[in-house]
Amino acid sequence: MQYMLIYREATAEVGRRDDPAAAPAYWGAWNAYIGALGGAGVIVSGNGLQPPRTATTVRVSGGQRQVQDGPFADTHEHLGGYFIVEVASLDEALEWAARAPCASAGSVEVRPVLPPPPAQ
Numbered sequence: 001m002q003y004m005l006i007y008r009e010a011t012a013e014v015g016r017r018d019d020p021a022a023a024p025a026y027w028g029a030w031n032a033y034i035g036a037l038g039g040a041g042v043i044v045s046g047n048g049l050q051p052p053r054t055a056t057t058v059r060v061s062g063g064q065r066q067v068q069d070g071p072f073a074d075t076h077e078h079l080g081g082y083f084i085v086e087v088a089s090l091d092e093a094l095e096w097a098a099r100a101p102c103a104s105a106g107s108v109e110v111r112p113v114l115p116p117p118p119a120q
Helices: 011-018 023-041 089-097
Strands: 002-010 044-049 057-059 064-069 078-084 107-112
Touching: 002 011, 002 064, 011 023, 011 057, 023 044, 064 078, 089 107
Parallel strands: none
Antiparallel strands: 002 078, 002 107, 044 078, 057 064
């Protein structure tokens, strides 16, 4: 079964990405985690995301497009990236989520992926 692991990072953790002193440890932890996912053969797809300051949000109200710089929600956690994993069970997906570097200072949401629609 496929699950999406949605990684939400604490604001301070996102800042470590570009901090010369903190970046090696930050990226080292993520590279080790991604290596473990890859080594287990469970990755279907996934990507990290640019920092929240690069986000643009679009809404349509009354037929008019409204564009806002920045992420939609003003929170203390930011969407850092995602992976789609192919695993045997929800428990296995939860085990992978708990191993994510952001799980201790942020959160990982785990959701089953809908199957593709039938061919028409």
